[in-house]
Amino acid sequence: MSIQIFRIFILVIMRILSTVVIRDVGEHHYDASGRLLDRYDFIIVGAGSAGGVLASRLSEIEGWRVLLLESGGAPPRESNVPALALGLQQGEADWKYFTAPQRYAQMAFPNNVSPYPRGRGVGGSSTLNLMIYVRGNRRDFDHWEALGNPGWSYDTVLKYFKKAEDYRGTRNRATASYHGKGGPLVVDDKRWSAPLLRGFLNAGQELGYNIIDANGPEQIGFSVADMNIIDGIRASSAISYIKPAAGRPNLDVAFNAHVSQIIFNKEKRAIGVQFEQRGKLHTVYVKREVILSAGSVNSPQILMLSGVGPSHHLREHQIPVVVDLPGVGQNFHDHPILFTLSWLTNQRVSTSIPTVMSASAIKEFAHNKQGPLACPFAIEGNAWSLSEEGDPHWPQLQYVFLSSNMAMNYGFVLSDIIGYKPEFFKKYFGSVRARYGFVIAPILTRPKSKGSITLTSRDPKTSPRIDPNYLSHPDDIKTFIRGIRFALKIGNTTALREDFGARFHDKVLPGCEGKLYDSDDYWECYVRHVSSTVYHPAGSCKMAPSSDTMGVVDHKLRVRGTEGLRVVDASIMPLVTSGNTNAPVIMIGERAADIIKNDWGAPTTHL
Structure with missing residues (x-):
């Protein structure tokens, strides 16, 4: 089954579910045109x-x-179901934009171009x-x-x-x-978590960080993600x-x-x-x-x-x-992210499509708005590490913890949405497809690289040129490398290594074979190949x-x-x-x- 056919299959199921279960929420009949x-x-x-x-x-x-x-x-009705968030990209509610070819980044993407999702609707x-x-x-x-x-x-x-x-x-x-x-905007606890979340929080404490309220007085530490979800919707x-x-x-x-x-x-x-x-x-x-x-x-x-x-x-x-x-x-910039730092586990503790789409999960969502369908797919927690430059409490790096490795579902969710070259994905992740695991994804919170939005035509319906100019500033590479090394520390804690058998997927990245593994040169090559948007343009x-x-x-x-x-x-x-x-x-x-x-x-x- 192709990725596109699989996605359509999932969307059809979820549209039926959302129509039956949350019909009143999905109605937006106030068009005054x-x-x-x-x-x-x-x-x-x-x-x-x-x-x-x-x-x-x-x-x-x-x-x-x-x-x-x-x-x-x-x-779209299915947008109300939190677990389907990633599946909405490149759909009817997305502008379906793409970046301009990137000179310094996105080398693992076709023509150095990646999808750039923006909500339309x-x-x-x-x-x-x-x-x-x-x-x-x-x-x-x-x-x-x-x-x-x-x-x-x-x-x-x-x-x-x-x-x-x-x-x-x-x-x-x-x-x-x-x-x-x-207020109008509901903020609530996550309604379901994979067992791996406990390991992530324990790992933070093992490294000397506190479990925090990320929206409280200070941001440095590890946290469970707060959600804009109202009664499971x-x-x-x-x-x-x-x-x-x-x-x-x-x-x-x-x-x-x-x-x-x-x-x-x-x-x-x-x-x-x-x-x-x-x-x-x-x-x-x-x-x-x-x-x-x-x-x-x-x-x-x-x-x-x-x-x-x-x-x-x-x-x-x-x-x-x-x-x-x-x-x-001008001054256009974005938070770049690395979705590819993956670990395998020796336990069935991850979030997977079969878990989310199981009969029990659908029943739990339909009756109680609980379970894995009531949360965005695989999103568990965040962390912010101390900054090594300037004010240590003004972080340069955020880490998203995902309870699924990049290839766990044969790439049906993450790799297709992110947009890697199919041959690159197969070569790098082919040996761990369908394996249980997790991702620790570093994000540059204060990138120095700046790009631009410019016109490609005076036609209002023609997409503008979107150039984030990722990694054009050398300091962003240095910060990303620090982020990778901290993510590796998290994954190597006893909380994850011993309790869940976590093992880093250390295959050499295609395109970086000529670099000494684990050197700064290797990680620079890695970052320039696989970093992408985390959907925060500003x-x-x-x-x-x-x-x-x-x-x-x-x-x-x-x-x-x-x-x-x-x-x-x-x-x-x-x-x-x-x-x-x-x-x-x-x-x-x-x-x-x-x-x-x-x-x-x-x-x-x-x-």
Whole structure:
């Protein structure tokens, strides 16, 4: 059975299950496309994590009419089943993007190109992600403010993390003051764990690290992953923010509305947007503001299509220049990850497709929303190690612990989604296919390599050029090598080696045969071949003071040189946070909503 046929088989089963078991959750019948007004107070472009927050919060003001435009449709029903998260990539809710060929990385990928999943549809990437809730490090936000962005310190943004949160977990009672209750976004304990999780946590303690609340006062340590899952169902922004607000008479949500450009008047004020829907071009005007929340790939693309960006690049595509803003699309960066560091075990303790798709697992999910289907596939925990440069408590590395080795299911899940060359995967992992094991995956949390988003065409439906420029900075290689050596220490602890018989898959990586095994040169070759995205793009519309010539938005997220236009999503991050990005993007949406309300004289919570 081919990988694609296998995936289709699994998706059909899960669609049937989700239709029968969670029918009410899967309904998103609030498309208002047939009754749109000619003019709104606010137009929000993109119904992802930030856009959903903005639509909900701005429509709290009864006198404001709000339009939320989404290029995709309703979330697929199976997106509600947490275990199917990886299977959604390259499907109907994904933009199906690819990176540009990488010069310094991705050598184990066809033409040095890898898939670059981005959510398309109501909920955005929160319908595709692995639902891990990580806010980042307090120093991330203090650094944003120190760069000249007042109002973005940790003490300020913590209020918005708590405002968004409805914490239902039981593990972190000692850090309850860092958590919120009653917010739209449910954060809960994992509902099922493989036995290997115990070994991972014990390994951390054996190495001298504490078991921590990753969203508490400090981040260094080992933790069980907190999840955006509500009663066993994915808590996307579609479920948490958009659907509850969609019944308000002052909020309209339009599905399958692909924005082609922002319309400006002669004073460079945003006065509306054009979008294509079902083959027809529409124009809607705005009284107050247009807000771009299309994400780190599409927000800079839409700005450039609208004439806001580097003037030389716009002229290359015959786009009239409204504002020469050289920083648009620059400063683009991402968290690279190594999914390939695999260990074998002598026990049947891993997560596998047969485990997740067993009759007992389906029954447990159907009746109780418990069991392996109620958790993202194989995701167990995280760790952050002490930094060897600068502040030791501002980590350069995160480690994801997966209770499945890369080849355990014959590559049906991980290898196909990541996109390695089939011949490379077979050569490296062929001897351990279907074997039980686990992965410890290092992530660069503060990468120094920067890339860009640029246009390939003035056609709004043509994908932009996505170039993360992975590993172009030599320090990223050095940090990754430190991460590999720490991951090897974790895997070699007695907690994993003796209790589970863990043995590292130490086959020489194809393409690195000429390097001395376990030398820095060997691991550099390894990293340049197999590192890939962990789906956390950021920075392409950087928030910065006016003294920074590459800034795009100010600390109130207003686009330079324009009026009535803001960007609110991960693209405004000066530097990506030290962890998974969905939680901070929701925080950005919450804070931006208060900033906007305050600017227009409406009541706010924390300003």
